[in-house]
Amino acid sequence: MIAIILAAGRGAGLKELTQDRPPSLIELGGKTLLRWQCEALLAARARRICVVRGYRSQQLTPEAAGLPANTFETVENPAWMHGSMLSGLRCVASWIDKALAEDEDGIIVSHGETLYPADHVLALANAVEPVAITYDTRWQTLWMQRYGDPIMNAETFVHEDGRLLEVGFRPEDPDDIQGQYMGLIRFSPRGWELAKKAINRLGDACDHTDMTTFLQGLVEDDVLVQAVPVVGHWVEVTSRNDYYVYKQALEHKGWSHDWRVTSPTL
Template sequence: MKAVILAAGRGSRMKNETSDKPKCLIELMGRPLLHWQLDALHNGGVDEILVVRGYLAESLKGNFSTVDNPRWADSNMVETLRRASSWLEESPCVISYSDIAYRPGHVRAISECKSDIAITYDTGWEGLWKLRFENPLSDAETFREANGRLLEIGGRADSVDEIKGQYMGLLFITPRGWAVINGLLTELGQERVDKLDMTALLRLLLDRGVDIGAVPVEGGWVEADSMQDVRAYEAVLDQDDAWSHDWR
């Protein structure tokens, strides 16, 4: 199995912490985020990994393949994904954001999904968001699914009742699924693609009736969007070895 890590961004919310390194090299519990991802992917059954680089690309070298998004500063994550098109055309791929850490079991779970496009979502999201935000609804978005199929994602939520889980930044795409996605991106044109984030892409696909699998997991992952996140996770793990979102 193959995987693609989308690691082109700097991570503006990390502020000066990323002045000399990409966001994926921020350390969490003594290891760069990228190393947590590589280990989880390998232990989850992935044999080959492609890292899509951008900001300070030459700092990302290792036992993985690379391709660059030279327009990383002028585009969004969907354009970074498109730079992996040759891999996505050839083989089913797990797609991972580069600012998350997760258990190998989550990789295995999504790779076993029968849909051509699938995402994982965390049913135990609320505790994690309460740790990260004074008001979880300031960041959490609507999420609905039924019978393993995504129905709604990425809207503004007025109540936790509208949120059945939270998207984690872990996807699965087969060559057939990529053909559908790439056809849509070609139709949209470069200017719109440059502004498109992944959640917006998923919404567009749903609007067109495209089937998207939704794979539930409970805890066992984190998103490090800021140093405040990093410090919060490390503080919890210093006190609670049984924390529900421990990804190790």
Template sequence: MTRAIILAAGRGSRMGALTTEQPKCFTPLHGRRLLDWQLTALRAAGICEIAIVRGYCADKFTEPVHYFDNPRWAETNMVRTLAQAAPWLAAEDCIVSYSDIFYSAETVRRLAACDEELAISYDPDWLAVWQRRFDDPLADAETFRRHADGTLAEIGQRSASIDEIEGQYMGLLKLTPAAWGRIAALLDEKGAGADKLDMTSLLRNGLALGWRIGTVPVAGSWGEVDSAGDLAAYAEVDFDHVAD
């Protein structure tokens, strides 16, 4: 059975006043919090067991789910937040979601069905999303290349050409216990140096070690809310089929 873990420990300081007194995932979008869109999609995909890893404004969460906590959220990055959910990651397959994104249930289903022990979702039509969010898409977009067999070849570097980018990672992963075991070993090896490790850097480290990382294209609408300006960028997005 697949579980889901939402990584919601960070403050999201680039959101400005929207996160002064509440977690980033409480930001409203189309009449619902980002967290509500995530929970809806995960449950519609058939995932009943969901955990949230809290940090900033932890006391604001009241959802009837399981909770883990990252007490060092202000001084560590997302991979350390992920590690707080180690008991779940070591026990069963888990879908791992950033807390500042929205996506469809079908994307979750496709990711959960991927045969690879570690897999990530990505948007092959990323440019349309980035053009809504940025005057210059290359100011934020990162490299993303796949091997002929569909596994990940490169991720997370800056690129000078849109033509060199095959997609964009969207903040949704699948981990089996075996994949988590490799990640945990890498974190132990890095020690305190892992505190500032972000997810794409983790994936790059894994590629350097020869990990196979599956890639699954997004289905339906999705987006990332990284700043207050992103909210306007999704004004025309169709939210009617998030639970499909």
């Protein structure tokens, strides 16, 4: 298995926390975000990791993240200022093609601001459909902590028997929120070919296409996207408020979304 971390953005919502560093080098729970991600991916048996860089890219090295040298490779996203996660995935497409020629177990794609344990990665790695994503069934708890209202900033997430039907819209009915997308995707080699065709079709429109819109497009193209449930134990660090909410929550033992849990089988 190979892994991609999309870490090119400035993280404007993090304000002064990223004034002098890329978001992935923020420390939370004693480690940088990037170190948490790489350690989870390696524990889940990722053989190669590529980090897509942009804002203050030269700072984003394994050593700066608190990792051994050569832990990950890098690809630059020159469109990071006005691009999206999807534009980052587009930039790394050639790297993925070459890596898949040597490793046919598929690809894990991670948003750069998402933290998770190896368990969640392994759940994705065991998915059987061409494209798979994790979703949190306990998302309301996290949204209450972040926003005070579980519906605020939530997006639709509808599946049937594990097949994704809808994601990324503004919900009009609470029943349209069966979970929340977490920023983790797995593509099998066949799934990557389908995704790459969709990316090529979008072209420069990738710069203003978010990942849930892209996933919804795959669903509408009849690509089977598997929805893999998990229960808590992840966060996304997209704002200054997120950072301080999580920092405080980590002081309480048994927090439902503490990502630092590890599988006893690893």
